[in-house]
Amino acid sequence: MPIALVDCNNFYVSCERVFNPKLEGVPVIVLSNNDGVAVARSAEARALGVNMAEPWFKFEKLAKKHGIIALSSNYTLYGDMSARVMSILSTFSPKQEIYSIDECFLDLEGFPPETLVEYGQKIRQTVRRNVGIPVCVGIADTKTLAKLANHCAKKGFAGADGVCDFGRGSEAQLSKLFGRIPVGDVWGVGRKNTEKLLTLGIKTVEDLRTANPERIRSQFSIVLVRTQQELNNVPCIELDEAGTPRQQIMVSRSFGATVTALEDLSESVAYFATTAAAKLRQDGSVAASVCVYLHTNAFKEGEPQYQQSKIVPLSQPSDDTTVLVKAALAGLKQIYRGGFSYKKSGVMLMGLQPKGSVQPTLFDNPVEHAKSDGLMHVMDEINRKMGKGSVGIAASGVGHGWAMRRDKMSPNYTTDWNELPEAG
DNA sequence: ATGCTCCTGCGAA
DNA sequence: CTAACGTTCGCAGGAGCAT
Numbered sequence: 001m002p003i004a005l006v007d008c009n010n011f012y013v014s015c016e017r018v019f020n021p022k023l024e025g026v027p028v029i030v031l032s033n034n035d036g037v038a039v040a041r042s043a044e045a046r047a048l049g050v051n052m053a054e055p056w057f058k059f060e061k062l063a064k065k066h067g068i069i070a071l072s073s074n075y076t077l078y079g080d081m082s083a084r085v086m087s088i089l090s091t092f093s094p095k096q097e098i099y100s101i102d103e104c105f106l107d108l109e110g111f112p113p114e115t116l117v118e119y120g121q122k123i124r125q126t127v128r129r130n131v132g133i134p135v136c137v138g139i140a141d142t143k144t145l146a147k148l149a150n151h152c153a154k155k156g157f158a159g160a161d162g163v164c165d166f167g168r169g170s171e172a173q174l175s176k177l178f179g180r181i182p183v184g185d186v187w188g189v190g191r192k193n194t195e196k197l198l199t200l201g202i203k204t205v206e207d208l209r210t211a212n213p214e215r216i217r218s219q220f221s222i223v224l225v226r227t228q229q230e231l232n233n234v235p236c237i238e239l240d241e242a243g244t245p246r247q248q249i250m251v252s253r254s255f256g257a258t259v260t261a262l263e264d265l266s267e268s269v270a271y272f273a274t275t276a277a278a279k280l281r282q283d284g285s286v287a288a289s290v291c292v293y294l295h296t297n298a299f300k301e302g303e304p305q306y307q308q309s310k311i312v313p314l315s316q317p318s319d320d321t322t323v324l325v326k327a328a329l330a331g332l333k334q335i336y337r338g339g340f341s342y343k344k345s346g347v348m349l350m351g352l353q354p355k356g357s358v359q360p361t362l363f364d365n366p367v368e369h370a371k372s373d374g375l376m377h378v379m380d381e382i383n384r385k386m387g388k389g390s391v392g393i394a395a396s397g398v399g400h401g402w403a404m405r406r407d408k409m410s411p412n413y414t415t416d417w418n419e420l421p422e423a424g
Numbered sequence: 425a426t427g428c429t430c431c432t433g434c435g436a437a
Numbered sequence: 438c439t440a441a442c443g444t445t446c447g448c449a450g451g452a453g454c455a456t
Contacts, residue, residue, distance in 0.1 A: 011437095032443040039437090039443070055442040073443090100437045190435045221449065223435090250445050299442055311430095346444095405441090428455080436446085 002108040002116060002139055002167060003239065005146035006089055006123060009134040009154070011102035012040035015081045016071055018132040019413040027068040031056055034254050035072055035405050072406040080414045084131045092123055097239050103150075105143060107239055113167055120163035139165040143237045144230035147187040148205065152177070178206035178231075188227040193220065205231065245283055245354065251276040252346025256405040258297065259342045265294060266329055272347040273328040277321040278380060280349055286317035288351025290324055292331040297343035308335040317353060320372045324349065 008014060012030040017023045027044035031037065037053045038045075048066050050059050056070065063070055082101045090096045095107035108116060120137035127135050138150025145166055153164035158177055166174060183204055184194035200219065202208050208216075209231040217225050226236040251272040259265055269292055280287055293309035310331035318324065328347050411419035 034441090034443070036441080036443050053443080057441045060441095102437075188435070192434065221434095223449070246446070248446075252444070254443070297442095426456085429453090431450105431452080433450090434448090437444100 001141055001235065002111065002113070002165075003141065003143055003146045004093075004106040004108050004116075004120065004123075005099075005138045005143070005150045006104055006106060006127075006135050007138075007150050007154070008085060008102040009136060010040050010042055011082075011133070012073060012078055013042045013045075014133050015078050016074075016410055017042075018081070019077075020410065023069060027066060028071065029063075029068060030071050030073050031408065032073060033406075034256065035070075035407060036254070039073060070408055071410055072408040074410055074412065076412050076415050077410070081131065081133065085127055085133055085135070088127055088130055089123065092119075092126075095239060095241055097241055105146065105239055108139065117163050117165050117168065120165065121161075124162050135162075137163045139163070139167060141167070141233050142230040142235045143239070144187050144227055145233065148181070148185070148231075151181075151185055175206055178209060179204050181205040183208050186227060186231070188223065193224065196220070245285060245352065247352055249276050249279050249283075249287075249349040249352065250346060251279075251348075252293075252344060254344045255342070256403055260338070260340065262333070262336050262338075265336065265342060265345055266332060268345050269328050269332050269347060270325045272345070273325040274321055276347050276349050277319060277324045277376075278383065280319045280324075280352070281376060281380060283352070284355050285352045286319045286355050287314065287324065287349035288317045288353070289313045289349075290327040290331065291348040291350055292328045292335070293346050293348075294332070294335065294342050295344040296340050304340060306337055306340045308337075310335045311350070317351070319355060319376070321376060322372075 013023070013028045016028065016030065023042075025044070026042075027048055027050075028042040029038045029045045029050055030040040032039045035056055037055050038050055038059070039053070041050050041052065045068055048062065048068065050062070050068065059068075062068070078101060085102075086096070086098050086104060089104055089106065093106035093108060095109075097105040099105060108119070111119060116139050120139060123137055124135055127133055136150055136153040138146045138148065138153050140146045140149045149164040149166050152158060153160045153162055157180075158164065158169065158173070169177070181204060182194075183189055183197050183202055184191070186205055186208065189197070189208070196219070197203075197208065200215075202211055208228055211228065213225055213228060216228055229236050253268070253272070255268070259268070273290070273292075289311050291309055291311045293307070295307045296303065296305050298305065312327040312331040314323065314327060324347075332345075413419065
């Protein structure tokens with residue numbers, strides 16, 4: 001029952017390189033929203049010592065010194081490139097689980113075992129040729145092992161050239177290999193668990209694989225026991241094809257500058273609620289309640305801190321932007337306190353259910369419903385055709401003084417004609 | 425005891 | 438010149454509450 005995990009190399013950097021060949025062979029990093037921290041690094045940047053999630057201001061000097069090119073993240077571009085990659089990958093298996101923006105699992109059940117490495121190479125070549133993105137392929141009998149095989153493919157372990165199939169290795173070879181991999185590299189073993197495992201003398205993948213399961217269960221959780229079983233070739237985590245609908249939708253941002261006025265916060269919250277509502281309708285769901293929260297800058301230790309959240313239940317589940325914005329603003333008004341410098345706010349839609357499953361109440365007015373659905377549909381269509389943010393509701397404002405910093409943006413090469421660079 | 429909801433912590437990308 | 442530290446999602450498990 002082999003499974004492949006296909007993962008794009010330095011995905012955001014690779015996307016930028018497809019459209020700007022000057023970025024090839026030089027150190028490049030992509031920064032998070034607000035140009036806060038590094039979220040993708042080219043191999044060259046990694047070699048210079050730039051760490052993942054490292055704040056930009058901490059390595060800006062190093063970047064200057066070595067000519068590291070830093071770019072703001074361009075999620076419109078990455079989302080579009082991801083869709084192209086996933087579409088190609090879907091042709092390589094009847095069953096695909098899109099796990100994140102840059103990786104997916106493919107079910108390789110029934111493929112001749114001795115041909116899988118070759119098949120992996122074909123996958124790599126096809127994606128590279130058709131979209132320009134380099135990928136690596138890990139193959140094994142469980143998702144956790146496929147992730148680990150991918151890790152080995154990326155690092156070139158065991159002579160891997162972008163593809164690693166654990167099914168080709170003997171028990172003894174795998175034991176030896178696992179003995180060299182730190183336990184923290186395993187999918188599902190994070191920082192906290194790594195620290196704790198180390199104190200128990202469990203340092204490598206092999207240590208975890210062969211540890212006493214009862215000990216793992218009592219010291220940790222059922223989750224880590226499942227991880228351990230998967231390392232022993234026992235599948236515990238199913239391939240999730242359908243993409244089960246989300247249970248909550250969150251939209252939040254740090255502000256480019258701090259904000260104090262309720263009016264400005266209201267604009268941001270209305271904007272986030274509008275974005276969240278569009279996602280909700282995209283999913284074909286309705287929300288039962290809206291949670292709004294705000295936060296001062298926790299990193300500024302000298303300043304007065306305040307954070308608060310408020311859940312606003314709706315009289316009935318809804319996907320109507322005006323209803324959701326109204327609820328979010330009502331919640332914000334209740335938790336807002338003057339005299340603080342706010343750095344972040346957010347809107348969460350909770351209690352999501354499929355739209356069709358909701359029972360209309362006695363007080364429900366079908367005519368009002370149809371009117372609202374029509375308006376929301378028109379809004380979504382215009383924003384789809386003209387670009388996100390073309391139409392919203394007045395409460396979102398137009399100035400966006402709270403908008404995030406993105407000083408180093410590359411153009412939207414694939415989704416906006418107006419941003420194509422001049423030829424020559 | 426049992427079953428809920430709410431909240432926090434953790435992990436992942 | 439200074440100040441500057443991401444976002445979105447699911448799951449487990451404990452607390453608190455009601456039955």
